[in-house]
Amino acid sequence: xxxxxxxxxxxxxxxxxEVTLRCKPISGHDYLFWYRQTMMRGLELLIYFNNNVPxxxxxxxxxxxxxxxxxxxxxxxxxxxxxxxxxxxYFCASSGLAGNTDTQYxxxxxxxxxx
Amino acid sequence: xxxxxxxPAALSVPEGENLVLxxxxxxxxxxxxxxxxxxxxxxxxxxxxxxxxxxxxTSGRLNASLDKSSGRSTLYxxxxxxxxxxxxxxAVHPWxxxxxxxxxxxxxxxxxxx
Numbered sequence: 001x002x003x004x005x006x007x008x009x010x011x012x013x014x015x016x017x018e019v020t021l022r023c024k025p026i027s028g029h030d031y032l033f034w035y036r037q038t039m040m041r042g043l044e045l046l047i048y049f050n051n052n053v054p055x056x057x058x059x060x061x062x063x064x065x066x067x068x069x070x071x072x073x074x075x076x077x078x079x080x081x082x083x084x085x086x087x088x089x090y091f092c093a094s095s096g097l098a099g100n101t102d103t104q105y106x107x108x109x110x111x112x113x114x115x
Numbered sequence: 116x117x118x119x120x121x122x123p124a125a126l127s128v129p130e131g132e133n134l135v136l137x138x139x140x141x142x143x144x145x146x147x148x149x150x151x152x153x154x155x156x157x158x159x160x161x162x163x164x165x166x167x168x169x170x171x172x173t174s175g176r177l178n179a180s181l182d183k184s185s186g187r188s189t190l191y192x193x194x195x196x197x198x199x200x201x202x203x204x205x206a207v208h209p210w211x212x213x214x215x216x217x218x219x220x221x222x223x224x225x226x227x228x229x
Binding site for chain 2: 004042043044045048056091093102103104105106107108109111
């Protein structure tokens with residue numbers, strides 16, 4: 001399996017622009033997580049889905065952030081409009097393969113820079 | 116609210132020395148605890164998962180212990196190698212949460228010098 005796939009790997013944008021991050025979970029996993037990692041705050045859970053349904057979005061910082069999972073093999077995290085303080089590494093992770101439901105497998109991350 | 120702390124934030128040891136990494140958590144009602152490794156510019160890789168009913172888990176040179184009552188876990192890496200240089204994070208899964216909502220510590224950055 002190719003593991004969790006994220007795109008793009010790097011994104012540089014200007015303040016006010018819309019940013020869309022993409023994730024393809026491991027096939028067969030039924031949980032998908034979006035995290036944000038910064039030096040100041042460490043690794044924070046933004047939102048997670050179970051069977052394509054958002055379960056907990058309490059970590060989403062504000063209304064500028066939205067996430068969707070239209071099917072079992074694809075999810076997006078959108079920031080509109082983006083701000084410099086959104087600069088961070090965004091990780092997607094998945095879990096749920098039978099017999100190993102608690103281990104999360106992380107993608108390589110998207111490094112976002114908002115100028 | 117669960118808080119997870121890892122001290123020290125950074126550690127440097129000579130090759131061959133055993134590594135001891137600490138993790139503490141404030142709420143002992145956990146489902147499991149996991150240790151992850153993160154290399155620069157990469158995602159996290161799961162190393163060990165300890166269920167709340169277990170005291171330790173081992174994988175090769177790695178051994179993780181769990182003392183729920185005192186809210187502590189320790190990751191031991193025997194005979195460290197330069198390839199062990201990375202950031203190590205622990206994360207706890209709360210008992211009452213549905214799914215896999217992990218709370219992470221800030222990590223310990225390890226440098227193993229040849």
